[in-house]
Amino acid sequence: MSNLKAVAEHSKVSIATVSRVINNDPKVSRETVLKVQASIAALEFKPNRVAQRLRSSNSKTKLLGLIIPDIQNPFFVDVVRGVEDYAYQNNFAVMIGNFGQDEKKEKLYLDIFQSENIDGLIVAPIHGKDKGIENLVKKNIPVVCIDRGLTEIDVDVVKVDNELGAFNAIDHLLNMGHKRIAFISGNFKIPTYIERMSGYKKALEKHGVAFDESLVFARNTDYKSGFEIAQKILELEERPTAIFSGNNLLTLGALEAIHAENIKIPEEISIIGFDDMPWSISLNPPLTAVRQPGFDMGRKAAEMLYERIANPGKKKENVILKTELMLRKSTTRIE
Amino acid sequence: MSNLKAVAEHSKVSIATVSRVINNDPKVSRETVLKVQASIAALEFKPNRVAQRLRSSNSKTKLLGLIIPDIQNPFFVDVVRGVEDYAYQNNFAVMIGNFGQDEKKEKLYLDIFQSENIDGLIVAPIHGKDKGIENLVKKNIPVVCIDRGLTEIDVDVVKVDNELGAFNAIDHLLNMGHKRIAFISGNFKIPTYIERMSGYKKALEKHGVAFDESLVFARNTDYKSGFEIAQKILELEERPTAIFSGNNLLTLGALEAIHAENIKIPEEISIIGFDDMPWSISLNPPLTAVRQPGFDMGRKAAEMLYERIANPGKKKENVILKTELMLRKSTTRIE
C-alpha cells in the first residue's frame, strides 16, 4: 500500500501538506490541493486507518464498537441494522461482538474493543451491574446501553418500556377471560425480564387475579429452552389457557412443542410472544406479538453515541421507546 | 490507558523486555517474567492493538474482516456465527460489514477493512466479477469467498452445491406430478441464483417438461420482492401448481401473499423454499425447504482463511458443501 510519503514524493510536497489535504485543512493553496489530489488518485492512496487511530485520539478515524448478546435473535439483528445504518451515513465503521450470554466473552470483547481504540461503544449489558461496562463509563469512554440499562451508574440508555409491553399483553389475555397464564421468561439476571415480569404481575393485580409462582418459568433465552419449558407447561395437571413467551426464540420453541403435541392454537391454548418478527404473520397461526422497534433503537443509540462523542460532558439520557401489541390469530376469548 | 513504558518503569526493565514478556519470548529470565507480569497486573495493562497492528504486519494482532450481503437474511447470520465461533476460539476479532446488495457499500467496506490492516477477509462477492475483491487477492491479502465464487481469478471458496440443491427440490415437485413450477429467484447477477436456475432447468429436462421462461421471476432478494412476485404469480391466467422460492426472505414474502389471497397450501399450491430456518417448522404449513449449512460454511471459511494467513502460497481450495431437502407439509402430490 502506498503511504503519505509516496504521495508527498510524487507531488513534490511534504508529507504534512499531504496530510492536510486529506484532512481538508483550509490553509493549503487551491493549487497544491489539486496537485496532491492528483497524486493521491494516481497512486490509489488510502490513508491507513490504523496509523490514524494510533496517532489521534480525537476520533478522526471513526470506529464504533457494538456488543450484543445474541446475533441469532432477530431483534438484535434489527438493532445491528439500525446502528449500522446510522454509522454508514456518518462514515463510521462498526465492529461487532456477539457474546451469546457468555459473560467471559462479553468481557473479552470489551477488552479488545478498548485496545482497538474505539471512539465509542454500544452495548447490551449482560446484567445491570456489569462491572466491565461500568469501568468504561468511568474511564469516560462514550458508551450507550441498549435494551437494558445499568443500575449502579448513570449512563445513556435506549430501551423499550418492557413493563408496559408485558402489561398490555397480559391485560389483553385477561380481558379475553384467561386466568391461568404461563410466563416463559429468560433469566431474571437480565433486567429486561425483570421488567416484563413486573408488567405481568401488575396486569394480574389490576384484574384481581392471584399471582401463581408455579406458572413462571425462567431459563435461558434460546429455542431449546422455549421448547422444553413449553413441554413442561403442557404437562401441568391443570393446564394454563394461555402462554406469554418472553422473546422470539422462546416463542418458536414453544410453538414447536405445542404443535408436536397436536394442541390447537388458539382453541386449546392462546399464546402471545414478546418480539414481533417478519415471519410472525406467516406462522401457524399468525402470532399475536409485542413489537419492539429494534431498528429504531439501534439508530437512536448510534445517534446518541455520536452526540456523546462530540460532547462528552453532556447530561446522560434515558430514552424509552414504545412497544406495540400486534393482534393476530394466536389468542382467543374463553369463558 | 497504561502502556509499555509505564509497565517498564514500574518493573524497572526496558520496554523491549516488557514487550518480550507479553509475546512469550523464551529468551527472558523466569525471574523478570514474574516481575513484569506482576507490574502488568498491577497497572491493568492491556497491549494497544492499534499500535501492534501498525507495527507488525505479520498478523500479530488478529483481526478478520467479514463482509456479507444482508444481515437480515438468517442464512448469513448463521455464517456470521460460524465465522465468529472459529475466530473466538483462535483469538481473532471480527469486523463485520453488511452491504445490503449495494455495490458502493461493499466497495467502501473493502477499502475500510484494508485500511484497518486486517489479516484476512471473508466475503460473499456481490457478483462473480467483483473487481474490488479481485484486487485484494492480487495484492496477496488472504481472502476466502463464501456462498459465491469469483469467475475471473483463482480464490478460496466455500459454497454449497446450489445446482444440485435446486435440482433436488424441483425433481421432488416433478415426481409429485407438478409441471407448472414458478421460480422466484434473486437477481441473476448473483452467481448463486444462476446456479439454482441451472438446477431448475436440468430437473425439468430430466422429466421432459418444457422450460417456460414466463414462470421465472428475478428481482431483489428481500421480503417485498417475494411478496410482489408471488402476487403476480397468483394472478397468472393459468396458475402454477407449485412455487420454488430462491431464498428465505422471498419465501416469507410469498407466503404472506398466498395467505392474503386465502389460497391453501399445499392443496391449491405447493411451495419449496431455498434456505431452511428455525421457524420453518412452525410456519403455516411447516415448510419444505432446502437446508444450507450456514454455520458450517462460516466455520470452514474461517478455518481456510486461518490456513491461508499462515501459508499464503498454498494452493487455492474450492469447498462445496451439500444441501439437504427437508420434507415437510408445504408440498403435495397432484394428478
Added chain:
DNA sequence: TTGATAAATGTAAACGTTTACATTACAAAT
C-alpha cells in the same frame, strides 16, 4: 526599501508497539 503580517509549506516529535542490533554479565575454555 524596509518591516510587519499573513498565508503556505516544511520539520520533527509523538502515538504504542516490535525487533534488529548492540551491549552487558558471566561461565567455560584456552
Added chain:
DNA sequence: ATTTGTAATGTAAACGTTTACATTTATCAA
C-alpha cells in the same frame, strides 16, 4: 588472564499518521 560463547537485557529505528512549531514566501503599508 584472556578469549569465546551464551543468555539476558537494553537501545533505537521503524510502522504511517497528525500537529505544534518553525520556516519560507508573498503582500502590503510606511
